[in-house]
Amino acid sequence: MPTSRRTLLRTSAAAAAAFSFDWTRAQAQAETVRIGVIYDLTGPFAAGGSVACSIGTQIAIDLVNEKGGVGGKYKIASVNVDSQSKPDVAINEANRLIDQEKVDILNGVYASSHAVPLAAKVEQQKRILWITTAVSTAVFKDKNLQYVFRAQIHSDQYGQAFASFIAEHAKAKLGMDPKDVKVALIHEDGPYGVGVAAADEAFAKQEGLQVVLKEGYSASAPDLSVLVTKLKRAKPDVISHAGYNPDITLFLRQARESGLKFKMLFGAGAGYSQLDKLRESFGTDIDNFCNIDPVPAQLLDPAKLAPGVGDLTKVMVARYREKTNATEVPPHCSMGFNQTWILLNNVLPVAKEKYGGFDPEAIRKAALDVDIAPGGTIQGYGVKFFRPGTPLSGQNERSTPVVMQNAGQRISVVWPTNIRTQDPVFPLPKGSVYGA
16 A cells, blocks of 8 residues: 555654654763762771762762863763672672673772772773772782773882881881881781782881781681780781771770780771771770871862862862761762862863763873872872883872871871871870870
């Protein structure tokens, strides 16, 4: 039966309308930057800083979207997943984000035990992995990664800060030559703890400190009393501890119960940066402990930073407190916010305008163009990534940690000396439960 002219026109109009709708929808989708955000929202890593990181990341995304999106034009649609403090879940979720959600950018990752396999996986698929938090140097060392970037510090820098602080203050504060200071290095046995302890050992020996014990343990260990006994026998002046959250609580409780004494304890971020959580369990017992990590942005002097950076920090802090009702804003909030802010404001606009899109190749090229001078980010350090073909390709060469001290109900920066906000209390005062 022949088709009437009227039916043909009606069919053609419907097809044109459908095409127009599909084209409009495709255009709208093209104007949106889809980012997969991976953090541990449950499990032991959640309270160790991962949730704080996720909140900082979301604040950065919200602020950019409120101004119209990337470059004021392209809204960000984040696809958030929970890696549940499990490496296999992190890998499965990353695969789902890439294969099903069709994202080209993965952002986040709290644990180094997740970052190491994820970096290899994402690199193989030539997608972008933008690490905000995980610190293990092993993620990048001698891997020549092309599509994985980290503006965050790396674990070797923890060791450098640890040994430098002790060497600088040993004579004046302890009345000891650095060569007479005995240090013990204890750590969870994943890439994070192993990396920090290896760096601690290397830089301690470089400064002439005595390493009297180096001991790893499982972060899920139900009992650390054997470790505490070994520490009592070694009698270190200073302990460096790279741990997460439940293991830190377990160690400190068993150390207190057994009467372990020392002149100072240095944490290496993670659970030691969640001061409010530690205070719930230990109250003033943790006063004057030191912690090495990227600085919480609110501790820096805005006058020493680039114009506008201090104001950005105020907004971040206000929104974090509004979302959590917390008075203490942990370093992990700054980590999640800062690294995500760099991606959204210093990388993606260049990828679009200079290299033609938000595809992995354009983002990779734009990331290598980033050149932020020291003082140009809310955490004080600058950003420039090591080039392909170098031992730490993809790592920020300008990142720096600080040594912080729990000064009662607040945190103070005590190293590097040129930016400190308080003279360090070293050794622990006589009234300390743990003080030697």
